Amino acid sequence: RKEVEQDPGPFNVPEGATVAFNCTYSNSASQSFFWYRQDCRKEPKLLMSVYSSGNEDGRFTAQLNRASQYISLLIRDSKLSDSATYLCVVNIHTAGGTSYGKLTFGQGTILTVHP
Amino acid sequence: GAGVSQSPSNKVTEKGKDVELRCDPISGHTALYWYRQSLGQGLEFLIYFQGNSAPDKSGLPSDRFSAERTGGSVSTLTIQRTQQEDSAVYLCASSSYSSGEQFFGPGTRLTVL
Numbered sequence: 201r202k203e204v205e206q207d208p209g210p211f212n213v214p215e216g217a218t219v220a221f222n223c224t225y226s227n228s229a230s231q232s233f234f235w236y237r238q239d240c241r242k243e244p245k246l247l248m249s250v251y252s253s254g255n256e257d258g259r260f261t262a263q264l265n266r267a268s269q270y271i272s273l274l275i276r277d278s279k280l281s282d283s284a285t286y287l288c289v290v291n292i293h294t295a296g297g298t299s300y301g302k303l304t305f306g307q308g309t310i311l312t313v314h315p
Numbered sequence: 316g317a318g319v320s321q322s323p324s325n326k327v328t329e330k331g332k333d334v335e336l337r338c339d340p341i342s343g344h345t346a347l348y349w350y351r352q353s354l355g356q357g358l359e360f361l362i363y364f365q366g367n368s369a370p371d372k373s374g375l376p377s378d379r380f381s382a383e384r385t386g387g388s389v390s391t392l393t394i395q396r397t398q399q400e401d402s403a404v405y406l407c408a409s410s411s412y413s414s415g416e417q418f419f420g421p422g423t424r425l426t427v428l
Contacts, residue, residue, distance in 0.1 A: 234416075242421075243406060243420060243422055244358065244419050246416045246418075249416075302348070302360055302363050302371060302373075303348070303358075303360065304360065305350075305357045305358040305359075305360075306357055307356065307357040308357055
């Protein structure tokens, strides 16, 4: 089983739509959670961190369910510029400490927003 | 300020040759990471440097891969006796502390013929 799993999509949605991505992680020692965005042939960039209480940044809402080891990202009022691959990312902190900071990436979910 | 830079941006090499990929992290960032991304795949962790601690090499796929970080700044990833399956984009990232946001460089696209 992969450490971080995402639905690869692709998701094709019209402008203005609401779309949700889900992600599950297998290691309960996971400490920090993020959504990164990667445009075609570009490097990943941090979209937002995910906090236990859930957090919102404009049109983007992230949720974390530690009991179910599940993370979600909701995008409201989709824009053409939201088209990208969305990467679910987990920081797994091992007892030895040497892996602290190592990020584990999901395969990514491809989103295409069309006019 | 300057972001993470990597060189070369593209590298084409023949099977069996050695290659060196360079990463210049953001000034002052103590943590540095190498990942690789194969076509259509997610990012695969390779190695992680944090300050003066021993690096976490748990992601290196074989002993043909090695990395150094000199003076706590610039890092070099070396792949010896390259194979076609080494073809990928090699991404470097740095962060100001081990659990902080990681800033990625533009990557080096390696093609092994």
